[in-house]
Amino acid sequence: MLGAMGFLYGAKKLDLPGAPPRVPLRGYVLALLALVASLLLVLAYWHNAEQREMKTVQAEFTAETDAIAELLRQRLAYFELVARGGVSLFATVDRPSAGQWQGYVDGLNIAARYPDMLGLGFAPYMDRTELQDLQLDMRDAGQGFYVVRPGGVRGRYGPILYLEPRTAANREAIGYDMLTDPARQAAMIAARDTGTMRISGPVRLLQDGSGQGTGVVLYAPIYRFGTPGTMQARRAALQGWIHAPLDVHKFVDIALRTTQRHTALTIRDRGADGNAAPLYADHEELAGADGDSRLDRTMALDLYGRTWELEFRSDARASLAARAPELRTTLGTGVLASLLLFGIALVLARTEALTERKAELLADSYQRSELRFRNAMRFSAIGQALLDRSGVIVDANPALAAIFDTTTDELAGSRFGSHFIDAHDQARNTREFAAVAEGVFRTTRQWRSAAGELRHAQLTYAPVPGEIGQDVASLVQVEDITERVLAHAREQALNRTLEARVALRTRELTHANQELESFAYSVSHDLRAPLRTIEGFSRLLGERYADRVDETGRDYLARVRAAAGRMDDLIDALLKMSRVSRGPLKLEPLDLVPIARDVVAELRAGQPERTVEVDIEPGLHAVGDAALVRNLLQNLIGNAWKFTADTDGARIVVGREADADGLAAFFVRDNGAGFSQEYVGKLFRPFQRLHNPEEFEGNGIGLASVKRIVERHGGTVSAEGQPGGGATFRFTLPREAPAA
Template identity: 75%
Template sequence: MGLLRGIDLDSLGARLRAPLHGYVLSLLALVASLVLVWLYASNARQRELQAVQAEFVTETDAIAELLRQRLASYELVARGGVSLFASVDRPSAAQWQGYVDALKIDAGYPDMLGLGFAPYLDRSGLQTLQLDMRDAGQGFYIVRPAGIRERYGPVLYLEPRTPANRAVIGNDLFADPVRQAAMASARDDNAVRISAPLQLGRDAGRPVTGVVMFAPVYRFGIPATVSARRASLQGWIYVPLDMSEFVTAALRTTGRNAALSVRDVGAGRGDAPLLYADHAELAGHGGEGDFRRTVPLELYGRRWELDFSADTGAALAARMPELRTTLVVGIIASLLLFGVALALARTESLAERKASLLAESYQRSELRFRNAMRFSAIGQALLDRKGAIVDANPALAAIFDTTTDGLVGSMFGAYFVDGQDEIRRSREVSALTEGVFRTTRQWRTPAGELRHAHLTYAPVPGEIGQDVASLVQVEDITERVLAHAREQALNRTLEARVALRTRELTHANQELESFAYSVSHDLRAPLRTIEGFSRLLGERYADKVDDTGRDYLARVRNAAGRMDDLIEALLKMSRVGRSPLTLAPLDLTRLALDVVAELRMAHPQREVAVEVEPGLHAVGDAALVHNLLQNLIGNAWKFTDGTPDARILVGAGEGSGEQAAFHVTDNGAGFAPEYAGKLFRPFQRLHNQEQFDGHGIGLASVKRVVERHGGTVTAEGRPGEGATFRFTLPREGAVD
C-alpha cells in the first residue's frame, strides 16, 4: 500500500490511455478508410458498367452508320448508271459492260451480285425490243414468266456475265409483287428504293437472302408529276445485294463485340423477316444481364431494325483488373493512412525522412536531366554568360566533328561562320532575358561543306557556384533548307509552264477565231454561186423548165438563203462571246422600250400589249444586254403571233446577293416543260419552220450574254399557256 501511495494513479492511467487512445484512433481511421474504399469500388464498378453500356451504344450506332454508308455507296453506283443513260439514249451491251468493268465489282463490292438494267415497256415496246435484238443478231429475247401483261420490266443487261447472271436475262422483275412494289415506288417518287427481302438463288449450296436496289431512269430529264414520270420512265438500274456478304463487307474493319441481327419490318411492325443474323458463337447471348438494343434504319423506302446484344459479364471481366487494382490501391492507401496515424508522434523522424526523400528526388531530377541531355539525338550545350560551353552532349560533338572534352571551355559562337559577329551575339544574349530565342546559323565542316543549323536558346538556372546561363539546342537543318530551295525552284518552273500553257491557249483561241471567219467566208462564196446560177437558170430558161423544175430551183435558192442566214447567226453568236466586256450602269426599262419600238416599226400590223416595269436597273455591257433583250422580247413577240389579246410583260424578280433578277413573260405558244433544257442549245427548236421562223441561235446567245455577266437564265412554260424567261445581272453598286 505504501508503494501504491507513492504513484499517481491518475497520471499512470492517463499515460496508459494515451497510447490506447492513439491505437483506437488509428483503428477507426483504418475502418473508415476501408469503408470508403469499398464505397469507391462499388461506385467504380457502376461507372465501369455505365461506360461499357455507353461503348455498346456507340458501337451499335457506328455499325448502323457503316451499313447506311455502305448502302449510300451502292446508290452512287446506281446513279452512275442513270447518268450513263442520261448521256446515251440507251447504251449498248458493250457500253454497259465497259461501265460495270470499270467499277471492279469483284474487288470493291463482293456483296453486289451484279449491276443491271431493266426497261419499262408496254406490249408494243416489248415487241419492238425483241425485233430490234433479233435484227441486231442477238437472238431471240425471251421474257419470263410467259403471258400477256400491261407492263413489263424484263432484265436486259446484267453484269458481270457469270453463269448465274446470264440465266437471269429476260426475267420480268415487274411481274414479281415484291420487286414490283419497290420499282413502282422508285418510278413514282423519283428516288432510289430497295425491295423487301428476297431469295436471290444459292451460293455454294447456301440460300442467298438479299434485297434489290432500284434507281429510275427517265427520258428528257426528271418530270415534275407522277403521271409524267410514269409516261417518261425508261427503266430501272438495279443492284441485287447478298445481305450476308453486305454486312460482312461493311463491318470488315471493325472490332465488333456485339452480336447483330437485321430484320425488315417494311412500313409497319407486323411480319419482320430476318435479313441477317450472326453465327451461333456471336448470337448466343441471352442472359438476363446482357445489353440489348434495337436501332431502326429508314433506308430507301424500307425500315430495318438492327437488334444488338452483348454479354455484360464478359465486358466487365475485361475491366476487372482495373477494378481490382483500384481496390488493392485503396486497401494499401488505408494501411498507409493507418501507419501515418501511428507515426504522428514521430514528427521529427518523419520530417527527416521527408528531407531525405526530397534530396533523393533532387538527385534523380538532376540525373534525368543529365541523361536526357546525354542521350538526346539533338545537339545540346550549357553556356555561361559569356557564351562559353560549360557542358555538351555527344550529339553536338558529332555535329562539329570533335569530342565533348574538346567542346568544353570553347566559345560556342566560334564554331559558326558568323561566330565573331558581336552584334548578333549581343542580340541573342538580350533575347534570352525575355525567354526562349530561336535563330539559324551556318558552319563549315572540316571538309569545307557549308551547313545550316537551327538554334534554340532557353535560360536555365545553374547550381550554386556555377556560371550557367542558358541551354542551347543545335539541330542540323541542311537537308530541310536544300529541300525548300528545290521546292521554290520547282514552283518557279511550274509558274513558267503555266505561263507557257496560257500563251498557247490564247494563240489557239486566236487561231480558232481566224478559222471561224475563214470558214464563214469560204462557205458563203459557194452559197452565193449556187444562189446566183439558180436565179439565172430560173430567169433565162424558165420556158424550158416545167413547174416541177422551177419548184426545185426555188427550193435550192431557199436552202442556200437559209444556209447563209445560219452562217450569219453563228457569226453573231461568236461575236457575243468574243467581244470585250465593258460594264456600266444600265437602264433596262429604256432598253426594253427601245426594243419594243423597233418591233412595232418592223411589224406595224401586229397588236401586242407590252408592259415594261419602270425602274429596272442593272450593271452590264450595253451592247450585249441590248442583244439579250432583243432576243427575249423578240421571241415573245414572235410566239404570240396568232394569239388573241397578245401580252408581253418585262419586270423584276427576287434577286439574291449581288445579282438582280428580271423576267420576260408572254401568253403565246409556250413549250413542254420537259424540253426546257434544250432551249438554250444552238439550233434547238421546239416548233417547225412553217409555224414559227428562226435559226435556233437567239436563246443560245442569251445564255452566253448572261453567263458572261456571272448570272443565270432559266425558262418555264406550258403548251398554249405562254412562257417565262428569268435571268440575273449584277446589281448597281455590286461591281466596282
Template identity: 55%
Template sequence: MSESAQPPQPDDVRTASPSRGGHVLALAVLIGSLLIVFVTWRAAYEREVATARARFVARTDEVVYLLRERMSNFELVLQGGSALFATVARPSPQQWHSYAVGLDSQERFPALVGLGFAPYVSHSELPILQTQWRESGYGLLEIEPRGHRPYYAPILLLEPKSPENLAAMGFDMYSEPTRRAAMQAAMESGESRLTGPVHLVQDGVDRETGLLLYEPIYRAGDRPATRAARLESMQGWVYMPFRMQGFVDMALGGLYENERFRVYDVTDGRDQLLYTTQLSDIEASPAFRHTRHVDHFGRRWRVEFDSPPLAQAVPRLSGPSGLQSLLALGLFTSLLMYAIAWVLARTQARAQTLAMRMTEDYRRSEQRFRSALEYSAIGKALLDSEGRIVEANPALGRIIGRDSATLIGMKLEALFEDEEALPIGHGSGAEQGVHRATRRLHHHAGGLPRHAQLTYAPVPGNVGQDVTGLVQVEDVTERLRAEARVHALNRTLEARVALRTRELSQANQELESFAYSVSHDLRAPLRAIDGFSRVLTERYGDRLDDSGRDYLARVRKAASRMGELIDALLKIARVTRGELKIERIDLSRIAAEVVEELRAGDAGHAPEIDITPGLHADADAALVRNLLGNLLGNAWKFTRGTQGPRIEFGATTRDDGTTEFHVRDNGAGFPQDYVEKLFRPFQRLHAQEQFAGHGIGLATVKRIVERHGGTIRAEGAEGQGATFRFTLPGEGAAPGLDPAT
C-alpha cells in the first residue's frame, strides 16, 4: 500500500492549523491587550504626575508654615522686650543689654541684626531727651538725618553692640517713609507691624534686602483701647531689623534648600521682590507652579514656587523602573499574549482532532484530580476500606519523611502516636461526611514528633477498585508553636502591664507626698518672714523712713502671695486624688447654689443670670461643684465693670448626640490666639491689678473634666466676653434643647 493510501495516524494531528476564528481571536487579544496597556499607562502617568504635584504643594505648605512660625517667634521676642517696659519706664542700656543677652538672640536667631528701642518724641521733647541721655553718661545723642521734623524716633537702645549697630545709634527711623508707615500702623493699632523692603543702615554699601518688625510701647505698659488713647500714651517702639536672606535660611534650616521660590511684598499693590532662590538650573522650565499668599503683621506676601523640570519632579516617568520601561514591557507582553493566543488557537485545533478518541469530560476530570493530588503542597492519600494507603502524593512523603512510593500498602494509623481512629470504611459517604482531627505523627528520620491536621472525606473509587476515602495531612507544628509563643508573650505582657501600673501608682503617691512635704517645709520659712517683718514694722517702724516701711510691706505681701500659691498647688493636687463617686446630679441646682454664694460674697456686683433648668449628668458631685464654682466665679469676676453684665449656663446637643454644657459671659474676654494658655497652671492673660487671681482655676477645671473622660474648649474675644464648653460622660440634657449648629 502506498503512503498516500494509508489511514490517518494519531501523529497526523500535528499538522492541524488554527482556524480563521482562531486568527481573529488572537488578533482581538492583541488589540485588547494593547488598549489595556495604553489605558493603564496613561492612568499611571496621570497618577504619578498628580502625586508629584500633591507632594510639591505639600512642600510649599511646609515652607510657608516655617516662614510664618519663625516670624511669630520674632513677635514673641518683641513682646518680651515690651514686657520689660511694664516694669521700668525706660530701661537703661545696661538693663537692655542684660535682656538681650538673656535671649541669646545671636545663636537662636542668626538672621537678626539686632534688638532695639526707639522713643517717640516731638520736636520740643527732643532736646530734653538728648540732655537726659548726655547727663546719664551715655555720650552725645546725634540725630541723623538732620533737619526739623514734628516727631522723631531715633535709635536709642540697640543690641548687640557691634560696630555697625553703634554706628546706627541716633538714626531717626521716623524720617524714612517705609519705616514710618509701619511704626505709625503699630502705634495706631497697638499690635506688631512689619515694614516693606528697606535697606538697613547697618549694611552700608551692601544693599541686601532687609525688614523691620515693630512692637508699640505705651506708658505704664498698658494697652489703650482706643486709637486716640494709644496716640496719647505712645512711648516708643521695640523693634528688630533682620535680613530677608538670613531669615529664610534660618526659617527653613536647610531642610528645603533645593526648593525654588520667590517672595514678593504685594501690600501696596506693587510687586517688591524680597527673596529669590539661587539655583544653577533655575532657568529650566518647571513642571509645576504654585502660589501662596501670606499675611504677616500688616503686610501681604506672595510666595511663588517652581518645581524642578518634569524629569526631576516625576522621576518615575523615566529610568529603568519608570513608566516608559513599563510601557515597553506592556507592549512586549501584548505581543507575547498574541503569540500565546495564536498557539492556543492552534492547540484548540489539535484538541478537536483528539476529542474524537476520548471523552472530554472524563479526561479533564481525571487530569484535574491527578494535578491536585500530585502538585498539592498538602499531603494527600487515597485509602481503601481497611485504612491502607492506596496512593500518596509527594507532599505526604515529605511530611512523613519517607518516599511516597514506600507508603503504599501501609495502614494510615501506623503513622501516628495517638490511638484516635478516623471513621474509615464504615457506611456510605453521605452518612459519614467530613471528619477533622489534629494528631501527632512519627517522623521517619527519627526526629521529634510533629503535629498534623487530618481532614478525611469519603470518595468513591472506580468500578472494581477498593478506594473509600481521601485523607489530607497538613503539618501544623510551626503554627501550633507560634500560637504557644503568642500565648506566652501575652502572659508576659500582662505581667509587665501590671508591674508598670503598680510602679505608676507608687510614683503618683510619691509625687503627692513630695508636694505636701514641700508645701509644709515652705510654710515655716514664710511664717518666719511674715512674723519678723511684722515685728520690724511694729517695733522699729518709727525708725524707718517711708521707703523702708514700704519695703517691709512688700516683703509681707510677697510672703502672703507665696502662701496663696502653695495653697493653689495643693488645691490642684487634690483634684487628682481620691476615687470618683459617679452619681446622677442636678447641674442646674448646683449652678444656682454657686451663684447665690457669689452674690452673698459680692453684693455690689449684680449681673443678669440665666441658668437653663433640668440639666443633669452622671459625675462626681463634689468635683462638678468645684468645676462650676471656678467657671461661674471667673464669669462673675470678669464681668465686673461691664455695661449690662450677663452670665449664662446652658447646654446644646451636638450632631453626634452628646450634650455639651457651656458657661457664657459678656465680660473682658481674652484673645483667641492665647486660648491654649488658659488651662495651664499659673498662666494669666490679665494683670493682677486688673483682675486678681492665682491662675489655677481653669487648670483645675480641665483636670476635673478630663478625670470624667470629657473635653473642654474655650472661645472668646477681647472686650466681647468668653464661652467655656465642656462635656461629661452619661450626660442628659433637658427635653426640648435644640441640637448644636
C-alpha cells in the first residue's frame, strides 16, 4: 500500500515528457478506500459471527442446564417408587419380620441398580412403653437386646429397626433414633403430618465413618389402615417411616452419567429460614474465565418439601475455542474476497451491509428456534420422532432409539407403525393419522424388546405446522409405560390379596373369640368345680378329724384351703380381664368426675375406718365406653387406696394434664408405698407384682386390665414412682368422638 502511494506521488511530481501517463490519484484513492471499507466489513462480519456463536453457546448452556435439572428430578422419582414399594409391603403385613424385609430389599438389588442409595430401612414411631415392649419381644425371640441411641427418656422415638442391605455400616446404624437429629426430625414430622414423602436437609450420613460425607434422607410415612384424612388422625395412626439415605455426590454423578457435561454444578439446600447449605459442588474450576466470558445460571427445584438451588457455571470462551477453525476460515475468506473484488468493494459493501443485517436477524431467529426444538428432542427423556404424511420417521431422538433398542440412524426412514406388534393393522394407522389432522391425539400400543419382552407405550401425536411442501407433518412422543401398567396390575392383585387376607383374618378372629368364650366358660365352671371340691373336703377334714391331725397337718390343710381361695380369685381376675377385651366399644361423651366420686364412695363404704384425702379436679371430660372407663378408674383409684394403707396423711389426686395429639391426658397420683422405677416395665403385665402378698393383697390383673382398656380407646398409659414416695399413673383417652 505504501509503495503504491509513493509511486503515485513520484509520477505527479516529475511529470516528464515521454513518461507514461500519470495514474489519476482519485482512482487509487477510491480503490484504497474501497479496500479499507471491504476489510472493515469483513472484520465486522467476523465479529458478528463470533457474537452469533456466543449466543449459540448461551442457548446450548441453557438447554443443558434444563436437561440436568430434569435428570436430577427423574432420579429422585425412581427412589420414590422404591420407597413406596416398601410402604406397599407394610400394607400387606402389619410389620414384616427382619427376614421378610431383607428378602424384599434383596429383590430390589439396590447395590447394583441404586449405588447412591446406601440402604432402605424402616423406623417405627413409638412411645417409651412401645419401645420397651419391642425390646422385650426381640430379646425373647433370641435377637439380642435392641439398644436405642442416644440414650435418655423421650416422649417419642423413631429408631432404625431395619436397614438393608446388611453391610457393616448399616448394621452399626441400627438403633439410631433419627428423631434426635433436627434435620432428620423436621423431614419425619413433615412426612407424618402431610401424609406425603419428604426429604431432609443436609445431614451427616451414618454410613460415612469419616463424618465428611454430605447426604440427605428420603422419608415415606406408613399409616395403619391407609392414610387418614386429617393431620390429627395421621399423627395418631402413624406406624413409622420407610427411609432411604442418599449419598448426594454419588446421586449427582449417577444421574448425570448419561449426558456430556460442559458446565460446573453447585447444589445448595435452602431452608425455610432462607439460609442455604451446600449439598454438592464440582471439583473443577473455570480457570481464566472472567466476568464477560463466564456463563452463570441459578435454578430452584422444589423436591419433596425442600428447595434445591442449582448454580451452573461455564466458560463461554472455552466453548468458542472449539469453533475457532470455522471463525478463522470465515475471516480468511472475507479478506480474500476483499482483495479479489478490490475495484467494486465500495458498491458491494453498501449492499452487503444492508443484506447482512437482514440475514443476521433472520438467521439468528431461525437458529434459536431450530436449536430450541432440536435440544428439546435430544435431551428429552421421552422418545420423540418427526413423521412425514406417510408415517415415515424423518428424525428421532436418542430416547426413542433406546426404547426400541436401536440407533437414530436406523430409525430414520423406517415406518413408525412397523415397530409395534400390530404393525399390519393398516386401519388403525389410518385412524391415528386422521385424528392427528384434527389436533392432539393419544393412544397406547405394544412392542417387543430385543429380549422378547412385551412392552407398553403411550403415544401422543401432534401436528407440526411448517412451510408449504415441508416433509415433516407431525410429532409423536413415545413414553414407555410398562412399569406403570405392571404396577397397576400388581396393585390390583395386591388389593385382591388384601381383601382375601382381611376375610381370612376376620374368620380367624371370630374363631378365636369363640374359643375365648369357650375357655372362659371352662374356667368359670369346669375349673371351679375341682377347686370347690378341694376346699370342701379340706374344710371337712379339718372339722371332723381335727383331733386326729397334729398341728403341722392342720397348718397344711389351712395352706391348701388358702391356695384354693387364691386360685379362685385368679380365675375371677382372668374372667374380668377377658371381658375387657371382648364386646364392641360404645363411645360416648363422659364426665369422669362423677365416676371417680362413685368409686371413692364405694372404697370408703368398704373401709369406713380409713381416713384418706381424695382431691378430684373438675372438668375431666373425655370420650369412651362408660363401663370400661369405670373399670379403669376402679383399678387405678383402688390401687392408690390400697397402697396408701400404711401412710399417715394418705392423699389421692385425680386430675388432668395438657392434651396432645387429639387425646385428653389424665393422671391418678398418691403418696403411698410407691415402687422402684427400674421395674416399671412389669407393672402392666398380668400377674406381675412388685410387693409381697403379705404386705398388700392383689393378683396382678388390675393394671393389665387398665392397659388393655386404654389401648382399646387408642390411648397410652405410663407410670412413675419411687419407693416410699408415692406413684403417678398417666393415661390418655379420646378427646372427641371419631368422625362417622
